[in-house]
Every structure is written in structure tokens, then in C-alpha cells.
Amino acid sequence: xxxxxxxxxxxxxxxxxxxxxxxxxxxxxxxxxxxxxxxxxxxxxxxxxxxxxxxxxxxxxxxxxxxxxxxxxxxxxxxxxxxxxxxxxxxxxxxxxxxxxxxxxxxxxxxxxxxxxxxxxxxxxxxxxxxxxxxxxxxxxxxxxxxxxxxxxxxxxxxxxxxxxxxxxxxxxxxxxxxxxxxxxxxxxxxxxxxxxxxxxxxxxxxxxxxxxxxxxxxxxxxxxxxxxxxxxxxxxxxxxxxxxxxxxxxxxxxxxxxxxxxxxxxxxxxxxxxxxxxxxxxxxxxxxxxxxxxxxxxxxxxxxxxxxxxxxxxxxxxxxxxxxxxxxxxxxxxxxxxxxxxxxxxxxxxxxxxxxxxxxxxxxxxxxxxxxxxxxxxx
Numbered sequence: 001x002x003x004x005x006x007x008x009x010x011x012x013x014x015x016x017x018x019x020x021x022x023x024x025x026x027x028x029x030x031x032x033x034x035x036x037x038x039x040x041x042x043x044x045x046x047x048x049x050x051x052x053x054x055x056x057x058x059x060x061x062x063x064x065x066x067x068x069x070x071x072x073x074x075x076x077x078x079x080x081x082x083x084x085x086x087x088x089x090x091x092x093x094x095x096x097x098x099x100x101x102x103x104x105x106x107x108x109x110x111x112x113x114x115x116x117x118x119x120x121x122x123x124x125x126x127x128x129x130x131x132x133x134x135x136x137x138x139x140x141x142x143x144x145x146x147x148x149x150x151x152x153x154x155x156x157x158x159x160x161x162x163x164x165x166x167x168x169x170x171x172x173x174x175x176x177x178x179x180x181x182x183x184x185x186x187x188x189x190x191x192x193x194x195x196x197x198x199x200x201x202x203x204x205x206x207x208x209x210x211x212x213x214x215x216x217x218x219x220x221x222x223x224x225x226x227x228x229x230x231x232x233x234x235x236x237x238x239x240x241x242x243x244x245x246x247x248x249x250x251x252x253x254x255x256x257x258x259x260x261x262x263x264x265x266x267x268x269x270x271x272x273x274x275x276x277x278x279x280x281x282x283x284x285x286x287x288x289x290x291x292x293x294x295x296x297x298x299x300x301x302x303x304x305x306x307x308x309x310x311x312x313x314x315x316x317x318x319x320x321x322x323x324x325x326x327x328x329x330x331x332x333x334x335x336x337x338x339x340x341x342x343x344x345x346x347x348x349x350x351x352x353x354x355x356x357x358x359x360x361x362x363x364x365x366x367x368x369x370x371x372x373x374x375x376x377x378x379x380x
Contacts (some may be wrong), residue, residue, distance in 0.1 A: 001364045004116075006013075006096075008109035009364070012087040013098040019073040019135045022050040026072050030054055030112060030129065037115050044142050051131040053143035057151060059378070066374060067126040067147065067157040067339070068314070069135030069330060070108035070330050071140075072190045074100040077253030080355035092240065095360050101359040102347025107160025110346070110367045123378045126151055133330055136176050136297020140330040145335050156309035160345030162352055162359075166323050167341035169311040172225065172257045173301035175264040178294040179204060179275075181239070184286030185248040187332060192244030195282045195289045196237045201250040204291070204356045205234050208254055211267055223259070224324045232325070234269060237320030238257045252298070257326060260301040268293075302331035307340035316373045317344060325349065344370075 015026035031041040034056050039052045044053040059065070077086045077099055083091045086099040096106070107127060118125055128147060132138035147154075161168070184196030215229040223229070232254060239250025256264040275291045282289035304322060314320050327349065334341040346363035 001361050002113065002368060004113040005110045005364055005368060006091075008113040009096060009106050011106040012109045013089045014087055014098050016087050017073050017100070018076050019132055020076070021379060022083065022130045024050065024052060024074045025127065027054050028051050028219050032259065034127075035111060036113065044146050044174060046131065048140065051139065053131055053139050053146070054127065054129040055143060055146050055150065056127045057124045058115060058127070059124035059241060060119045061124055061152050062154045062156070065124035065152065065154045065375060066112045066378065067128050067154050067334070068108070069128040069130070069132045069157055069159045069334065070104050071330065072105070073132055073134050074103065074105070075134050075353050077355070079139070081204055082355045083171045085357070086357075091361075091371055094362070095358040096361060097356055097358045100251065101357055102162040102363075103162070103357070104161055104345060104353035106347060106359050106364060107367060109343040111160075111371055114368075114371055116151055117372075117375055119249060120379045121375070122155075122195065122380070124152075125374070125378060126154060130330065132329060137176065137299035137328065137330050144333055148337060154339065156312045156338045157331070157341040158313060159334070159343045160329045161329050161340065161343045162347035162349050163323070163325070163343050163345055164348050165317050165344060165346055165363065165370060166319050166321055167310060168318060168325050168331075169304040169310055169322045170224075170260055170324040171302045171329050171331055171343065172259060172326050173228075173264060173332055174299050175256045175258070175268070175295065175299060176223050176297035177255070177268065178251065178253050178296050180294070181250045182288065182290045182291040182292070183246065183250070183282070184289060185241075186246045188244040193285070195286045196246045197250035198247040200278060200282065200291070201252055204271070204279065205237070205252060205254075207271065207356070208232050213269060219337055225259060225326050227326065230256065230262045230264070230267070232256050245322065255330060258301060260303040272353065274333065291318060299330070300332035300336050302335050302343070305335070305340075309342040311338040313342045313344045314372045318321065
């Protein structure tokens with residue numbers, strides 16, 4: 001592992017960029033680092049101005065370059081039993097520990113550390129660093145729009161998600177939905193006078209699970225995804241005031257991780273139809289009772305379409321496997337805009353989002369070799 005890679009990984013992990021926080025300290029650090037090497041960065045801010053994407057081109061802005069894409073946010077560490085400070089890199093037993101080491105600051109850090117080696121590029125390397133990927137790929141659309149305006153058409157996009165340096169040619173999409181059930185409060189001994197938002201939410205959650213059980217039962221055993229069907233999952237539920245009060249409000253969030261070709265909106269339509277069937281009984285007691293739906297994320301799947309990005313990743317990695325993953329990523333958004341895209345980065349998804357997240361140093365070294373080959377190819 002090169003000292004400059006270790007140094008940059010240490011710096012990026014040191015920024016607490018949990019999605020609820022600003023990522024600007026990290027983005028400004030990268031901007032300043034690139035400026036020291038004569039590279040201009042373009043920041044694309046969110047509407048609140050507390051987060052930003054970064055886009056930068058190293059080398060001539062001509063066609064045929066490669067986009068290296070990475071998200072800067074990480075998932076929370078709250079409630080997790082970490083043995084070390086999550087935002088202070090720790091090297092131990094051939095591993096680097098810290099939040100974001102594998103998902104996915106190491107990829108961006110290794111690439112940034114190699115900027116001094118990119119002096120003789122004949123085709124460019126474009127850096128694309130996004131915000132809020134972990135909460136539904138929120139920042140990437142504006143970043144991709146900027147790339148389409150500012151960059152000569154790249155030949156490939158490599159999204160450096162943790163894939164153990166294997167080429168991932170397809171991933172599932174993700175849609176995230178927030179449901180708010182509004183009921184009517186009453187004493188819990190007088191259920192005939194109230195509408196329990198918690199009870200209604202429970203029925204809705206059970207319906208969501210029923211749809212997934214149907215998908216399990218009809219799954220194609222030849223499907224390359226694991227699990228081989230579209231999944232539906234409720235991750236957060238909040239409702240009620242006290243044991244003896246019929247709940248006035250209950251909110252829950254669920255996601256749909258759809259296979260390529262399976263439109264997640266069909267599940268939402270079924271859900272809405274079931275929700276509508278519950279309303280008459282609710283409103284007969286309390287006319288103000290309601291079920292509100294809010295789409296909070298929508299990122300498309302990435303499909304296996306072959307192309308320049310896959311061919312490039314196969315050559316650089318030496319692996320010809322055409323793997324698929326069930327998690328969502330920004331690859332589908334790039335592909336949707338017409339860019340040949342592949343996922344390929346250091347570290348394993350098995351270590352992501354967990355306490356004591358780590359990346360094997362051997363994976364850092366493999367990524368260094370991968371990017372060294374890319375630089376030589378684009379300089380030839």
C-alpha cells in the first residue's frame with residue numbers, strides 16, 4: 001500500500017460525513033487538494049447549501065475519458081459496538097478500520113492520491129463525488145447533469161462501490177416510501193370511538209410483507225440476483241403516545257429493491273389500492289382520518305448491457321465474471337443518462353454498514369494496481 005493512499009484514506013475517513021451531516025469539510029479538502037495540483041473543481045450544491053457534489057477533470061477535456069464515481073456520505077454509527085473511534089483510521093492485522101473504509105471512501109481516496117501520476121493523460125479522468133447516496137442517491141442526478149454539460153463524452157463510468165475488485169454488471173433499483181397514518185385519539189377502553197393509526201399501519205405493513213412473500217414464491221431460480229426477486233422491507237416504525245391512548249398517528253418507511261425490468265411503481269399501486277380500501281371504515285368514525293404517501297427516494301436499477309465500461313473493467317481487473325448485486329447504487333442513474341457503467345471497487349459489501357467496518361490492505365493494493373493500469377491506458 002502506497003503511503004499517499006494511506007494518507008488520503010486516513011483524511012477522508014476522518015470527516016464525519018454521516019448523511020445527516022454536511023459533507024462540505026470533505027468536499028473542500030478534496031477541492032483544495034486538487035487545486036494544489038492545478039485541477040479545478042466544480043461544486044454542485046443542494047438547495048440548503050450545506051452539501052455538495054464535486055466534479056473535476058484531470059487531463060484534457062476530450063472524449064474517451066473515464067469517470068471515477070464515489071459517494072462521500074456514510075451510514076450512521078449510532079448504537080453500534082465499535083472497538084475504535086469510527087472516524088479515526090486504525091491499521092491492524094492487515095486491515096484498515098473506520099466508517100467508510102470499504103463503503104466507499106477508499107476508492108475515491110486511492111484515486112485522488114494518484115492525481116500526481118496523471119500528468120501525462122491524453123484522455124481525461126473525471127472525478128465525480130456525490131452526497132447523500134446512502135439515503136437514496138439524492139445528490140447524483142444533479143452531478144450527472146453537470147457532467148453531461150461540462151465534460152466531453154466519457155467512454156466509461158466506474159462506480160467504486162465495494163465489489164472486491166470484481167466487475168458488477170447489474171444492480172437492483174431502490175425506491176423508498178414514507179407512509180403517515182392519521183387516526184383519531186380516544187381512551188383505549190373505547191375502541192369504537194377511535195381510529196388506531198398503529199393498527200392501520202400494522203395492516204399496511206402486513207400487506208407489504210404479503211407482496212414480498214408472493215415474489216418469493218414466484219422467483220425464477222435462474223435469476224442471477226440474491227435473493228432472486230424484488231424485495232419489500234419496512235425498516236422504521238414510529239407511532240402512538242401511550243398504552244391507554246388510541247394512537248392518532250403512526251409513520252413507517254419501507255423500501256422496494258426492484259429487479260431490472262420490474263417496475264416498483266406497480267407495488268406502490270397495489271399498496272395504494274389496499275390503503276384506499278381501509279379508508280371508508282376509518283373515516284366513518286373520524287372524517288379527518290387519512291393515509292398519506294411520500295416518495296423519498298427513487299433510483300433505477302443498472303442492467304447488464306455490455307459495453308465499454310464492462311470491457312474496460314474486465315481488462316484492468318483481470319476478472320471476467322459478470323456479477324450482479326442486490327443493493328442499490330448510482331450506476332443505474334449514470335446508465336439511464338446513456339453512460340456505459342460498471343461497479344468495481346475495493347473492499348467487500350459484507351463489511352459495509354457494520355460496526356468495525358474495515359477494508360483489507362490487499363484490496364487497497366489491488367485497487368492501486370487497477371488504477372495504475374487505467375492511468376497508463378489513458379496516457380498512451
